[in-house]
Amino acid sequence: MTSTPRLDSLTAGGTNDVFDGIRLADGHVLTLKTRPGADTAEEVFLYAGLTAPDTEAWENEDQWEEWLTGGNLGEGSLYVDVPVEAVRDLIVQHGGEHDDQEPAPESTGKTDEGETAEVAATRALAEWITTSQTSPDPxxxxxxxxxxxxxxxxxxxxxxxxxxxxxxxxxxxxxxxxxxxxxxxxxxxxxxxxxxxxxxxxxxxxxxxxxxxxxxxxxxxxxxxxxxxxxxxxxxxxxxxxxxxxxxxxxx
Structure with a gap:
């Protein structure tokens, strides 16, 4: 059995065009979106604390989302077109996958009374990106x-x-x-x-x-x-x- 059984399952069957999460052995979390049998994940989101290796495989950070949020995503980083093997290497570097594959944690930030509409919109977008997406059962x-x-x-x-x-x-x-x-x-x-x-x-x-x-x-x-x-x-x-x-x- 490999140290990445959940990644193997997600890449074989795809994620139905939504983000699906993987919890790493050291507690870090990432989510990804991929199609069945694809060699490349369409999008990979690394939650705060999980850093992408400084390699060519992780060079496509989604600057568009960063621009939309004014550079204040705060909850992690989004990458596009990441080779599945690069995702696997990252998981292995963190000890493999956790035995308990719980859903990715949701952001629980609250809006202060003095928060401006712009800041509120920025935070809401960040929460949307970093929350595991779900869709009706096809x-x-x-x-x-x-x-x-x-x-x-x-x-x-x-x-x-x-x-x-x-x-x-x-x-x-x-x-x-x-x-x-x-x-x-x-x-x-x-x-x-x-x-x-x-x-x-x-x-x-x-x-x-x-x-x-x-x-x-x-x-x-x-x-x-x-x-x-x-x-x-x-x-x-x-x-x-x-x-x-x-x-x-x-x-x-």
Whole structure:
């Protein structure tokens, strides 16, 4: 087991376009926003007391937010486009991840009677940035997909269903078929999640059971993606959406 299991989970499944927190072994906290399988975190926020290493990986501090708050964020620093491995190195430097992954602490600053509107706005923005963001459960928007593949599925149905899932912030799912011929995709098939670099990841069996109507829920979106696929993931046929084929029979 690695010393960064929570980071591994978040980077494999993504954070659904919201910040998700990681508590370090020494008590420091960071939050990040990333997409499934991405090599780079879109945004990383380091809470006060946690300092970014002086390396190229951490050079993209978000000066726009600093400008918005008049340089008074006070609660930490926001970085963009940080390599996941750089985040991992930072966590390891602080002893790895804490055994108890509690949510990031919220700012509890109070407004003094003499506080100006400008200062109040600055503090409110800082609190918004440094508070772990949440969003409604996207599964409520996908509930109607239960049993969508109950009597089987075609490449068109895969595009429709997997497209819906991606739109709601889920992993980018693909279906790999045995072959593609002049009539389309065919043969046996298997579902995977695809990362931004084109690499494939195994997915929980619960996903197929849910889509086939054999299980009521597939679990939270961030639990669907599993280990990377070891076999080659380049296929001769693709519809440029959610379908691949291992063998090209279109010229047969």
């Amino acid at each position: 599964m409520t928007q996908l509930a109607d997909l239960h049993g969508a593949f109950e009597i089987g599925y075609s490449a068109d149905e895969v595009r429709s269903v997997f497209g819906r899932i991606a739109e709601e912030g889920g992993p980018y799912l693909v279906c790999v078929w045995d072959y593609a011929d002049e009539y389309g995709f065919g043969g046996n098939s298997q579902f995977y999640a695809e990362g931004e670099d084109g690499g494939l990841f195994e997915v929980q069996p619960d996903l197929h059971l849910w889509l086939s109507g054999q299980q009521e829920t597939p679990g939270p979106l961030d639990t669907w993606v599993c280990a990377p696929v070891a076999e080659p993931t380049e296929f001769p046929v693709s519809d440029d959406f959610h379908n691949y084929a291992r063998v090209d029979r279109t010229d047969d």
